[in-house]
Amino acid sequence: MNLLQAFKMAFKSIACKKTRSFLTMLGIIIGVASVVIMVSVVQGQNKKSMEYFEKMGSNKISVDAYYYYSSDGSNTIFEDLYDYCLGMQDLVVGVTPNIQVYNNMTVKYKTKTASTQNWENWEDMLQVVLGSDQYGACNNYTLASGRELAYLDIQNANNVCVLGGRLKETLFDFVDPVGETITINGQPFLVVGWYERKDLENWPELDNIVLLPYTFNRSLNQNSPINSFVVKARSASATVKAMTKLDAFLGSMFPKNADGYSNVGDYYIRSDNSSAASIQEQSNMQAMVLGGIAGISLLVGGIGIMNIMLVTVTERTREIGIRKAIGAERRSIIAQFLIEAAVICGIGGLLGIGIGYVGTMVAGKFILQDSSLTPSIPMALLAFGFSVVLGVIFGLYPAVKASGLQPVEALRAE
């Protein structure tokens, strides 16, 4: 008997035993589909949180440094930091204060306005940020047109600003704003450039910024202390080196006493790389937990397959006895049953992957509101492989067992 014949017999057998074949498949379908959906959803969520770090750029070092007894913007931490970073340009792209003005502010261009207090449409809420000439580089903004703030703008506290992409659309529609003048709380500012939109679904405010020289801290931000900075490093390894250097530099600025504390102030350095890594880690853990649950359902499905296969051992043993009595060789019988089990599990697995795909899309669209959610292919393959192996083992079991019997013993099975 050739292989083609074995295939034909296997398909015939599946077609004749529809209920049993379907029940066998069902376990696999559910198992594979649930693994695919769960893992894909977790990975999709993970991707979403990672998107923030991607858009904001990697190798970002956040620095907080403050004097205990300083309550205004008269400290020179930033200037010192700026000078220090100039000295390690091989590691660092730029440095900027990272200050958001929380006062009630309104920008206006002709009849169009945007406000920091726009709570009804929080996606359109204005964000006034104060930064250096390197703010755009540090925060991974790309200029759409015009220019960044210039060093002299900072030094001279020029009334200039750069707009986020969304704010630009709010105020100017499709007109190029460069060269136009807007007012912020009545004070005129010349628009020198605007950034392309980042379009981060969960962080729309990043596109609603109006960036001003940080020297406006005095007039627009009650001269609050400037304590928060961003240093952008050139690479992941440069991030680590720069952090070590910054630690040494800030450590000398806030020297520790014998107890290990500084008497003048404190500082804190962290990199988004490590935040990203920890979020990644967290979501991997989530994926493992949910994947584990899904794995259990796959296992339960596998046990279902096993049960159905074992229940039919008697029935099949008799059939094998008949086949042997009329001259089937052992290997023909094993080939037939092997193909039968593989085909059933293969079809079941493919259906499971299909349903998993659809389920992932549906879950993405209606639960996570994220239509870009895509199923995890390695997970699908893993679940598929697992169920096929399981099905083949238990489908083959009666065949291997019964085909080794004397025909008369197999025929005696009731």
Add this chain to the structure above:
Amino acid sequence: MLIDIKDLYKIYNEGRESEVRALDGVTLQIDRGEFVAIVGQSGSGKSTLMNVLGCLDIPTYGDYFLDGTDVTGLSDRQLARIRNREIGFIFQGYNLIQELDALENVILPLIYRGIPVWDREDMAMEALEKVGMADRAHHRPSEMSGGQQQRVAIARAIAAHPPIIMADEPTGALDSKTGKHVLEILRDLYREGNTILLITHDEGIAATAKRVVRLSDGKIISDAPQEVDWT
């Protein structure tokens, strides 16, 4: 000599208290073209004898030469070949595969024999015609009466033209009229030159065979030819 067995034993649970000697030193020769009835009460060992003769079971001791070949030393594969090419089985319980229709059941031994696809159906239909079941070729066993199923089983046994037909109580589950019909088919096969082995407990059926071998407690107690009137 087609079938030649010497001192054949089939012993279950040997050496234990529950030891059963289903065959207890059987010696028997059957020539090509004979019509032999093996008769005995239930438990006399006649079915065991057929299973051993049909290579469905292996004897515990003894020699079995089938057409000159020592069968007891053959591999599983070689035995399968013998079952497929030399012997056609007819069982009391028909032993058809329920999921396959009549034609597919009859084709099965032809597939295992390696008959080319284009010849199989013709051979199977020929066999079905011989037993008068050609019009039921596409019925499943569950859609047929016992007599019809047994005729399909006979068709399966003869489809590959094996020289030996072994029938174990072929009429046991049938009423007397269909039983007669089945015996009629066996006689036709005998007339065509096949060797027929008929196992039965029914003296009436045994009376229709050319030779009767009587078995009791695993031993042959008589073996004699008889005159039969088949007209």
